[in-house]
Amino acid sequence: MTDPLPPGAPAPPASFHRRTAAEAGRLPELREALARWLTTLPLSLERREDIVLAGYEAMANSAEHAYPGGAAGPVDVRAEALPGRLIVTVTDYGTWRPPAASNGLRGRGLLLIDTLADHCAQVHRDDGTTVTMTWLTG
Numbered sequence: 001m002t003d004p005l006p007p008g009a010p011a012p013p014a015s016f017h018r019r020t021a022a023e024a025g026r027l028p029e030l031r032e033a034l035a036r037w038l039t040t041l042p043l044s045l046e047r048r049e050d051i052v053l054a055g056y057e058a059m060a061n062s063a064e065h066a067y068p069g070g071a072a073g074p075v076d077v078r079a080e081a082l083p084g085r086l087i088v089t090v091t092d093y094g095t096w097r098p099p100a101a102s103n104g105l106r107g108r109g110l111l112l113i114d115t116l117a118d119h120c121a122q123v124h125r126d127d128g129t130t131v132t133m134t135w136l137t138g
Contacts, residue, residue, distance in 0.1 A: 014080060014081050014082075015078070015079065015080045015081070016033075016034060016037040016077070016078065016079040016080075017076065017077070017078045017079075018030055018033055018034075018076070018077050019074050019075070019076045019077075020074070020075060021072040021073070021074060021075070022059070022062045022063040022066060022067060022072055022073055022074065022075040022092055022094070023063055023072045024060070024063050024064075027056065027059045027060060027063060030059060030075075030077055031052060031055070031056045031059065034051075034052055034055055034056075034077060034079065034088075035048065035052045037079065038051060038052065038079075041081055041086070041137075043086070043137065047135065047137075050116040050117075050135070051079075051086065051088060051116075051133075051135060053112070053116060054088070054112065054113045054116040054117050054120075054133050055077060055079075055088050055090060055133070057109045057112050057113050058088075058090035058109075058113060058131040058133070059075055059077065059090055060109065061090075061109050061110070061131070062075040062090060062092035062094070062129070063075065065094075066092035066093075066094025066095065066096075066128065066129065067092070067094040067095075068094070068095060073092065073093050073094050074092070074093060075090065075091070075092050076089075076090070076091045076092075077089070077090050078091075081137075083138065084136060084137055084138035085118075085134055085135065085136050085137055085138070086134070086135045086137050087132060087133070087134050088132075088133045088134075088135075089130055089131065089132045089133075090130070090131045090133075091128060091129070091130040091131075092128045092129055093127055093128040094128055094129070095128075096124040096125075096128075096129050110122070113131065113133060116133075117133035117134060117135060118134055118135050118136045119133070119134040120132070120133050120134070
């Protein structure tokens, strides 16, 4: 079930964009801003929670892996509500590093994102990584 907009309510902004330093301590504020924006859209609570969790996981990956040596470069989070779908992209401008071997307790972030989103794609460039997550809404 979706939460419809009340009659006469202004249309929500069709897009969201925030940039912050890719530092663990800054990400909760970014996650909450995305969550607030999602409440303006006619999405179910479960769908919004999936989007926020997947988006936050992509942000956390940028903070943890993109900038070597503890440097904190930027992370951009963009979301766009389009007819029938919602697209969230998380972009860093650091260095792609393949996931390290895990003891089974870590390293499941990309699998989580793939599970939560209807479609997910990663693009690794010389100047950073973009994770694009899409949810069907119609």
